[in-house]
Amino acid sequence: MTIAENAAELRRLHTAPELLQVVNVWDVVSARTVAALPETRALATAGHSIAASFGYPDGEIPVDLMLDMAGRIARAVEVPVSADLDDGYGDAGETVRRAIGEGIVGANIEDRLKPLAESVAVVDAAVAAAGAEGVPFALNARTDAWLRGHARPREVWLADTIERGRAFLDAGATSVFVPGVFGEAEIEELVAGIGEQKLALIGLPGVPAPARLEALGVARLSYGPTTQRIALGALQDLAADLYAGGVLPDGIRPLN
Structure with missing residues (x-):
């Protein structure tokens, strides 16, 4: 596929009735491992995980390093790849x-709860740049209205989230990413306010199962840095077991 065709496919996956699940990856081998599964229709990078791989705190990795790794991932697989681009790096x-x-044919760009006009201008700039390249880029515009403002009354952060989400969609975003742990009632309100097949969520303990999210009209489900944390947890557990006198298990798959 051409890059434009790849981008169009990623946009189609966001707007299809089926929930788009993207398992987050952080390097070439993790990307190839997940992409090898027949159920994988697209991948997303986890910015937090890539930053950690290079020894940086989340949000502090230089843009050149982030783009280089995202590009390596995109070139290593055949499915569309969406990248975590933090706040757009200025x-x-x-x-x-x-x-x-x-x-890369799609991205998360976060608002960090900056003033709405400033945040919309970021979305405008991203959409315009993709248009100039002739690529129907799948922009998953992230709002931190809950993450940074959930101490406010429920109706306040919910209204703020919906206002921002609608503004980002009006500016050309494909979907709106609202990270947080929400129950079904809150998800129903977010879908009603932002639109069916427009809301993207993160899979965390306490979030409804994928089948239920699909029924509620959610467009996309990703997993952020949790995938890397689980992999690292398995590595640390294995090391602890080996130090305690254990041996390697049978049936190790040569995935690298």
Whole structure:
């Protein structure tokens, strides 16, 4: 597929009635491992996980390193890849242009609860840059209205989330990512306010199962840094077992 066709497929996956599940990856071997599964229709990078791989705190990795790894991932697999581009690294348009050059066809860009007009301008810049490249980029515009503002009354952060989500969609975003742990009632309100097949969530303990999210009209479910944490937990547990006198288990798969 051409990059434009790959991008169009990623947008289609977001708007299809079926829930799009993207298992987050952080390097080439993790990407190839997940992409090898026949159920994998797209991948998403986890910015937190890539930053950790290079020894940086979340949000502090240089843009060049982030784009280089995202590009390596995109070139290593055949499915569309969406990248976590933090807040756009100070120039969302240029960052998206460079991401497209690396083979990336979608992205998360977060608002960090900055003033709405400023946040909409970031979405505008990202969408315009993709349009100039002739790529129907799948922008999953993230709002932190709950993460940074959930101490506010429920009706306040919920209204803020919906207002921001609608504004991002009006500016050309494909979907709106609202990270947080929500029950069914809150998800129903978010879908009603933002739109069916427009809401993206993160899979965490306490979030309804994928089949239920699909029935509620959620577009996309990702898993953030949790996938890397589980892999690292397994590694640490194995090391502890070996130090305690254990041996390697049978049936090790040569996935690398």
